[in-house]
Amino acid sequence: MKSNSQLIKSLGLIFTLLTASVGVKAQKVNSFTDPNSQEFWMLLAVSLFSLAIIVVLIMLIFLLSTLRQVLYKQMGMPEEARETFWQRFNKRFVSGDLLPVEREKEIMLDHAYDGIHELDNFMPPWLKYFFIGTIGFAVVYLLHYMVLDTGKLQMEEYEQELYEAKVEADARLALAKNNINEENAVMISDAAALEGAKAFYLANCAACHAQDGGGGVGPNLTDEYWIHGGTVGDVFKTIKYGVKEKGMIPWQDKMTPEQMQNMASYILLMQGTTPASPKDPQGEKMQSAPQVADSTATASL
Numbered sequence: 204m205k206s207n208s209q210l211i212k213s214l215g216l217i218f219t220l221l222t223a224s225v226g227v228k229a230q231k232v233n234s235f236t237d238p239n240s241q242e243f244w245m246l247l248a249v250s251l252f253s254l255a256i257i258v259v260l261i262m263l264i265f266l267l268s269t270l271r272q273v274l275y276k277q278m279g280m281p282e283e284a285r286e287t288f289w290q291r292f293n294k295r296f297v298s299g300d301l302l303p304v305e306r307e308k309e310i311m312l313d314h315a316y317d318g319i320h321e322l323d324n325f326m327p328p329w330l331k332y333f334f335i336g337t338i339g340f341a342v343v344y345l346l347h348y349m350v351l352d353t354g355k356l357q358m359e360e361y362e363q364e365l366y367e368a369k370v371e372a373d374a375r376l377a378l379a380k381n382n383i384n385e386e387n388a389v390m391i392s393d394a395a396a397l398e399g400a401k402a403f404y405l406a407n408c409a410a411c412h413a414q415d416g417g418g419g420v421g422p423n424l425t426d427e428y429w430i431h432g433g434t435v436g437d438v439f440k441t442i443k444y445g446v447k448e449k450g451m452i453p454w455q456d457k458m459t460p461e462q463m464q465n466m467a468s469y470i471l472l473m474q475g476t477t478p479a480s481p482k483d484p485q486g487e488k489m490q491s492a493p494q495v496a497d498s499t500a501t502a503s504l
Contacts, residue, residue: 232366247501253397299328383460385440391468400469411451416470417478421451422485430486438467 301324302310310323347354355363391397405414411421422430431441438471441462445453453464 294326296332301327313402336462380459380461383439383464385436385443386440388464390435390436390471391465394418396465397469397472400462401467403458403466404469408466413476413478413480416473416476417480418482421449423478423482424470425476425478426484427474427482427489428484428486429489433469433471434487435464435471438462438470 307322312320312323348356380473404412406422411419412424413419416424418424422428427433429437430448431437441451442458443455445451445454447453458466
């Protein structure tokens, strides 16, 4: 019974390791306690399955132990000659043909060093089986990764993860760009983006505001006076919704949120420049000109 108790403890340890391994994975995503998450149900399923296996194994162990004791008793075998399941398992897979301490002289080799003698023991069965298992694993690994190409090597997995991370980053960036509005628009300093805004301005806005921003039908964009506000958010809003009473159309259906932010930044960077024929100031004077993170990266105005 003591051996059976030890085996039950071992099975309990296996159950703990199985559930803990899934629990660690669930903890990485902080959702193992959320009933709506996939990790929660995976952990629950593995736990219940492992528990069911352990219960069945314990029942089989006790059943086989009881049947063996009954057979031993029917055969008249003395109790001290009976071997438990764990004793037979230990003899076959753990200790093997190892001799007891009192018989070590039978396998003691002749040479000794510093009073230490070497014994001619056989390799323990568990180590032998483990060694055979490593050979089998190596063969399967070689076929899987090197011959059949059914698995990805570490470098291939790394490159795949980099690609997936880039796709996710691009998706997040695209979502962020599409969520730009007058509340969160910011000044940009990217030269390529500002050059694109300049080209769009010359093609669509210069007819009313002049190519150098000095104004015409529309107001002067180079001075410090603004009719509808002079922050990047104000200019973004003006571009987005237009000014119908002044004949300026809304551009929200013709420009992306990112393009409108770039255009607002480009227009604000016109402040302080000297147009050829500036229009008289209109609106209210702004206290300070907009600041750009990297003025050296802006487009040429």
